[in-house]
Amino acid sequence: MAGPLAGVRVIEMSTWAALPGAGVILADMGADVVKVEDPETGGDPTRGFQLVKPAKGAGEFAPVWEQDNRNKKSVTVNVNRPEGQEILRKLLKDADIFLTSTRPATLERFKLSYQHLRDLNPRLIFAHLSGFGPKGPDSDRAGYDSICFWSRVGIALSLAEPGGNPVSPRAAMGDHTTSLTLVGAITAALYARSQTGKGQMVQTSLFHAGLWFSSVDLVSSSVTQTDAKKLARKVVGNPLVNSYKTKDGWITLVNLQSERFWDPICRAIGQPELAKDPRFATHQTRMQNGPPLIDIFDAAFTKHTTAEWIAKLDREGIRWGRMQTVLDCTKDEQAWANGYFHKLDHPEAGEVGLVTSPMQFSDTPTSVRSAAPLLGQHTEEVLLEKGYSWEDLEKLKTKGVIL
Numbered sequence: 001m002a003g004p005l006a007g008v009r010v011i012e013m014s015t016w017a018a019l020p021g022a023g024v025i026l027a028d029m030g031a032d033v034v035k036v037e038d039p040e041t042g043g044d045p046t047r048g049f050q051l052v053k054p055a056k057g058a059g060e061f062a063p064v065w066e067q068d069n070r071n072k073k074s075v076t077v078n079v080n081r082p083e084g085q086e087i088l089r090k091l092l093k094d095a096d097i098f099l100t101s102t103r104p105a106t107l108e109r110f111k112l113s114y115q116h117l118r119d120l121n122p123r124l125i126f127a128h129l130s131g132f133g134p135k136g137p138d139s140d141r142a143g144y145d146s147i148c149f150w151s152r153v154g155i156a157l158s159l160a161e162p163g164g165n166p167v168s169p170r171a172a173m174g175d176h177t178t179s180l181t182l183v184g185a186i187t188a189a190l191y192a193r194s195q196t197g198k199g200q201m202v203q204t205s206l207f208h209a210g211l212w213f214s215s216v217d218l219v220s221s222s223v224t225q226t227d228a229k230k231l232a233r234k235v236v237g238n239p240l241v242n243s244y245k246t247k248d249g250w251i252t253l254v255n256l257q258s259e260r261f262w263d264p265i266c267r268a269i270g271q272p273e274l275a276k277d278p279r280f281a282t283h284q285t286r287m288q289n290g291p292p293l294i295d296i297f298d299a300a301f302t303k304h305t306t307a308e309w310i311a312k313l314d315r316e317g318i319r320w321g322r323m324q325t326v327l328d329c330t331k332d333e334q335a336w337a338n339g340y341f342h343k344l345d346h347p348e349a350g351e352v353g354l355v356t357s358p359m360q361f362s363d364t365p366t367s368v369r370s371a372a373p374l375l376g377q378h379t380e381e382v383l384l385e386k387g388y389s390w391e392d393l394e395k396l397k398t399k400g401v402i403l
Contacts, residue, residue: 003030004364008190011036011091012072012099013079015044017172018145018206019101019129020068021179026097026186027071028357028366034382035069035373036088039076039403043375044069050171057350064172066346066372067354073378076403083401085110090386093121097186101129103140114201124199125189127182133205148206149174153214158228178209180358239286239293240265243323244301250323251301251309258283264316269300342368376403 008031012023020035027033037043044065051060075091078084089112092098098117100107107113114126128134131143132152146169150156156166185202193199211218217228236242240255240262255261259282266275274280274296279289286293301309306322313320324332330353335341339360341353357366379402380393388396396402 001363001365003028003366004361006030006364008032008097009095010034010097010099011088011095013088014099014101014129016046016144017064017068017175018178019099019182020044020046021172021176022127022129022182022186023072023099024068024070025179025183025357028368030364030367031097033072034091034378035072035074036077036079036091037074037375039078039376039400040080043074043076047375054349054352057346057348059348061346061349061352066352068172069372070344070354071367071369072373073382074373074376075379075382076376077379078401079110079112081399081401083396083399085112087383087386087396087401088112089117089120091382092117092124095121095124096190097125097127099127099129099182101143103130104128104134105140118199122198123193125186125193126199126201127186127189128201128203129178129182130203130205132207134203143206145169145172145174145178145206149178149210149213152207153210154217154228155210155214158214158217158230160230161232162230164230174206174210174213177213178204178206181209181212234291234294236290236294237287238283239290239297242294242297244297246301246306246309247304249306251306251313252321252323253313254319254321258286261318262286265313265318268312268316268318269297271296271300344368344371346371379403 005026008026010023010026010031010033012020012033013036014020014023023033023035035044042048046065046068047062049062049064051062054061077087079088088110092112100112102112104113108116114128117124117126130139131141131148132138146156150169151166156169159167181204182202185204189200189202221228233242238256238258240253240258243250243252253265255265262280262283263272263275266272278285280286280293304312310320310322329335330341340356340358342356344352344354346352354368356368360366383393383396383402384390393402
């Protein structure tokens with residue numbers, strides 16, 4: 001069954017994770033995504049980034065590359081050459097979407113800016129991603145997740161415990177948040193085009209997406225003119241919203257209505273008398289005496305396994321969440337039952353669990369149809385479709401324009 005974007009043609013010219021992450025969602029939705037890669041540099045650097053050894057299978061596996069580039073075609077084009085720029089213009093002449101994070105000055109030099117392409121293809125959705133946005137003193141700076149999203153916005157420092165070091169981000173977390181932002185903008189622009197017949201430019205940045213991600217803290221700080229309060233597990237405001245170590249792992253409690261859940265949680269931990277303790281009798285006194293209450297909970301939770309606690313908490317209607325390792329999550333029955341992972345038979349790594357795009361459609365489902373492509377795997381196929389002859393391709397190869 002075709003996806004919701006079946007028939008939509010996308011040209012992607014970008015590297016790393018944020019913009020390719022948007023491209024892969026469009027591809028999962030059924031769009032025909034052609035990824036343009038530089039033959040001189042070996043293509044997208046994520047092809048060889050953070051390589052891991054498969055538990056089964058042979059060789060090495062590039063998680064970022066495989067997660068963000070499945071379902072795509074790879075075409076090698078040296079856009080530094082006039083012939084390469086001409087190839088790209090031919091690809092874009094009847095495309096629906098152009099995804100790029102190339103700096104505006106470079107696009108202008110190559111005559112691939114929005115102004116140039118709008119004249120070439122008035123229906124084109126020109127989707128541009130930058131590190132810090134198109135204006136201001138940092139508009140031309142290179143952008144990366146850890147710089148623009150985590151560090152600049154204040155997330156890395158705000159997640160640290162008091163007196164602790166900044167928290168380092170895990171791979172592509174800010175990138176993939178930004179990917180979703182851009183996909184939302186692109187699909188809105190496609191709808192607008194269906195009404196007006198005209199394409200437009202849509203833009204976002206890692207910095208702006210990070211601001212949205214952290215907007216509650218930012219709005220609070222703008223009002224109070226104080227910095228975001230750093231949180232430590234032992235001194236949280238409400239001990240009923242905290243994480244506790246069990247006999248074999250961790251469990252998270254999120255019981256925002258403290259008065260409603262106070263008696264039930266006292267029963268759940270086997271200490272009903274605690275409910276009458278004057279130190280903890282009200283929400284206010286529980287917040288004032290948080291550290292000793294957390295100590296009591298800590299001692300109680302270590303006596304049983306996570307599974308045993310789940311049964312006890314469920315009996316009392318307590319809101320809880322299992323705190324898993326990343327490896328635990330790859331085997332989560334709930335995730336697999338809902339199709340949040342896709343089992344792909346990779347030609348080298350064997351069986352791989354890829355994360356599917358985080359949206360589902362009843363009648364036009366998303367799908368994972370193929371592994372990430374080899375470098376230039378589809379160059380000949382795509383260029384022949386655009387009217388190039390085999391003789392043309394040989395000449396372009398000789399000149400180093402394509403592989």
